């Protein structure tokens with residue numbers, strides 16, 4: 001027997017209609033790349049989004065077509081998120097940090113009809129224009145007087161495009177399983193893979209991350225997503241903030257510590273989200289000017305693990321709670337969050353910091369299990385580890401136009417490629433990426449744990465551990481670090497000896513000028529592995 005309730009579909013356009021109706025004056029504040037501030041409310045945003053929806057229809061964009069965006073976090077990108085998906089087309093966010101080959105590959109693969117781009121990215125598109133012939137036109141996100149000269153063909157000015165359009169638009173209704181947006185993984189191996197989100201998956205995810213198990217947003221929040229809107233929908237924040245009427249602070253392209261602090265301070269930001277490298281930059285800036293964070297209550301760290309030293313520094317110097325969020329493009333992207341619980345509040349500081357190191361509990365809707373190489377489920381005892389498998393309504397079931405289904409098991413679980421533990425309370429902790437874990441003799445060594453330990457040593461600014469081939473042990477850890485003060489490898493070695501088991505100590509430590517990163521700011525370990533593969537080949541363990 002079916003329930004007798006309405007079969008009302010919830011669509012992305014409903015979020016903005018709701019925000020405009022009940023949180024119309026709540027602000028969206030954006031900083032343009034040239035540092036001016038733009039501010040308006042959700043009601044204004046809806047008006048302009050409707051004009052954009054009319055403009056898209058006039059350009060000939062129809063349901064099911066992909067429209068590319070190549071833009072920083074600002075109000076125009078926000079309008080694109082809602083207008084493109086709202087008319088039933090697909091918002092394809094393009095990550096400008098990917099290589100130009102990858103960018104032309106994904107534009108062609110998605111068959112983008114138009115690309116909306118910030119002026120900053122004109123040179124990038126000019127350099128690949130001859131490879132993306134399917135694109136009908138380019139819309140530059142600017143006023144007419146800001147339009148730079150360009151060799152791109154068929155160019156529109158965004159503000160002119162909107163100018164003559166009506167503020168009346170009736171959003172079409174369609175099944176909520178309709179595709180809404182598309183994001184490609186950074187593709188460290190092989191071609192990038194597209195993850196095609198639906199309206200339903202986007203709304204389910206946004207509701208889950210917005211609430212008490214997630215970012216804990218409400219109408220008193222002022223939230224700063226430093227995490228880019230061009231990757232994995234900025235962790236759902238442009239949707240979650242609108243659902244709850246939170247003030248949304250969008251930082252444009254200036255992501256250095258100084259620029260971020262100016263915005264955090266002037267907009268009374270109390271929640272912010274980003275990858276660890278961004279927060280390192282902010283902390284160093286605050287140190288250099290001797291300032292404290294006054295309004296910020298929590299900082300969400302995801303994309304890679306937050307080192308213990310960062311959790312401690314935010315807490316002890318700034319009274320800010322570091323909240324791990326774990327996820328990946330294939331999960332829209334968030335699967336687990338480590339939020340502040342009543343039990344945590346009562347814990348001694350050190351104990352709480354240790355617990356904060358875990359990536360968190362799965363959000364309601366996400367199921368998790370860990371399995372060994374034979375697919376045998378491992379116990380949730382906080383010690384046994386295995387490949388992390390997930391399923392849920394905002395987890396991908398296949399890649400866009402792709403025949404490789406190896407990550408998707410036939411019984412409906414997605415293999416994340418992460419190795420993790422799960423404890424008896426349900427906290428999941430990432431041990432390593434399966435491809436990064438160091439297999440030394442019979443032992444598995446976590447590269448992440450060594451990196452965290454190294455970052456706890458004063459003067460170490462970045463740390464990367466890779467598996468180097470070793471004739472006796474198979475693989476041994478090799479530590480590469482960047483430093484901001486003159487110091488010898490010996491100091492780091494001594495520090496590590498105090499905090500790590502002997503067998504985990506890296507066989508060598510190398511100070512380097514810089515470490516390579518991929519398009520989402522993660523360390524490019526594969527590249528380093530190629531260079532340093534044979535560095536330890538006949539060394540004995542120290």
Ligand code: ADP
Nearest residue numbers: 185186187302303304305325326327328329430
């Ligand atoms: P890609 O585009 O390469 O798929 P993602 O941004 O989706 O990149 O990265 C997903 C991976 O990032 C996860 O599988 C995990 O290894 C790592 N990751 C994400 N969040 C965290 C976190 N909080 N702590 C540790 N690792 C994380």
